[in-house]
Amino acid sequence: MTDRTIAVDYLARVEGEGSLRLRLEGGKATEVELRIFEPPRFFEALLRGRSYLEAPDITARICGICPVAYQMSACHAIERALGLRVDGALRDLRRLLYCGEWIESHALHIYLLHAPDFLGYPDAIRMAKDHRAAVETGLALKRAGNAILEFLGGREIHPVNVRVGGFYRVPARDELETLLPTLEPALAAAESTVRFAAGLPFPDVEEPYEFVALRHPDEYPMNEGELASSRGLALPQERFEEAFEEVQVPYSHALQARRRGGGTYLVGPLARYALNRGRLPPRTRSVVESIGLEPEVRNPYRSIIVRAVEVMLACEEAIRLIRGYSPPARAFVEPPSPFPGGVGAAVTEAPRGILFHRYGIGGDGRILEARIVPPTSQNQARIEEDLRHLVDARPDRSDAELTDACERAVRNHDPCISCATHFLRLEVERA
């Protein structure tokens, strides 16, 4: 077998700019590099000196796909630094906003980015010529998620209504209920999405992932919970840095995260589901049982089913939260006086997995230091392992087949490169 190099200059249907380079020698993958060439934007540096109140708006601009995740992790971290507790209806409204982002982001990936791989199209537009109803279902679900973001946040991308301590303005109950006529059909569409995804053809693959996600005793985790892993990690979320470290590799603008003293791990829908299956809301749980979904999904291609499950639970949760809502007395909780400053860290569940923020805040309210660890940088090294296994299992494939298979394997994890750079082109080299 000849040695060869395979390169994909610009990975398609992922968010942001990345490439892939593989080197095969004697039928084994000797180098697998997921490269993130998205230009760095230096967020941690430019946050210094800004007011703590600006962090949710500035960090939202790290990612146009999951701005709410940045806003949520920023708020929780800063609130922990200042000793603020945000609960009751304000907590429920945050979870509702997060439901909107999960629905919008997952529906985008399932129907517009991922499903074309299974059905054999280059994109959803061309897929729509033969599968118009499926694409329209996807767009309707996406619209439902965006409806929550627009109503509660002011707009879909970079919502303006999130504030440290709560919101700038909270809705009246009858205003919030205007979302129900959109969300009730969306719940039905999400159920049909779970069945659509479960019926797709899947390659037979199992990966030995260490799953890492938040775990919460009462609910499927979004804003709260402890850090947990499928290999027994259990740690308060603010102590993230004790368990995980970031290393820099020469070929990527994204830092790669690893377990301290350990190896790679996987965050995102597969991890959340494996660690929180018992907390699915009732209607979603009954659908999961009816399709016979395994308790831990270790086939990365089947992540499309788990994303659909999460869309469904987010619709179900959103409806529950709206029905149970009564407006809070105040739109936000004020920091104590005198302003305390301090250091605080938090992890929330972005659509693609755990997102860590830590801030040091001075007594004048200015940010002294900031650290952000996005989900895709945590998954990068694990995605490379998926690729290595894929190449080693069938090294006889042609360059074109291998390139196509590798691109699909990357898309399984819905990498968000804009996030990871703080984060991708495929080259396969066969010497």
Next chain:
Amino acid sequence: MAARPRLAVWKFASCDGCQLSLLDCEDALLSVAGEVEIANFVEASSAVSPGPYDLSLVEGSVTTPDDARRIQEVRAQSRYLVTIGACATAGGIQALRNFGDVEEFRRTVYARPEYIATLATSTAIREHVPVDFELRGCPINKAQLLEVVAAFLHRRRPTVPTGSVCAECKRRGVVCVVVAQGTPCLGPVTQAGCGAICPAYRRGCYGCFGPHDSPNLPAWTRRLGELGLAPEAIVRVYRTFNAGAPAFRAAGDAAAREGA
């Protein structure tokens, strides 16, 4: 044109939000796709066909030596080039590096700064190549995006308002947050287009669409001071997502001199 016009979407330093706005046109997406050939939109399609293109939408700012070269190639392949969003039209939030020390930034974020190729500045696309139209916003407004695409495909000028957020806010009938709450707001100096959402949510406008075409910035800086903002806070107000827009840059620099 006998064939459908060919559309390309390009990304430079950005958050992806503005090109996502195209996919967020859920109701119009399939009909737009029927009117144009989506010839190059990597984020949405693995089918990429070579130029030339009739209309290129460019998101993001120029921050690396490679991107400074790449934008020339994009321009050369594009009949019309439209920049979309605050990064492409003003350098974006990452243009805050223009006021700081990029070497120090690089060392703050990355342990091995020598791996990172970056320019000292983040600059708008028009500073590198001629641009046929600039669509403002952080993010852009998707209705305005559809208008711009439709206008260029029909070879007419886009109809995009150039007045202030303040006027938009009055038309919407929102209670003024400056007058009623004493909240600092950039509505009088910021270009319309968002629908005055911040005042509608009881917060001050923070300037996502950049300065409108004739803002009285010295007067508004004085007013912000009267509302209780210290000069260093006023500097921060002007230096956000459109920090590199000339009028905001001048106003921020003036406030910085006053605070020094």
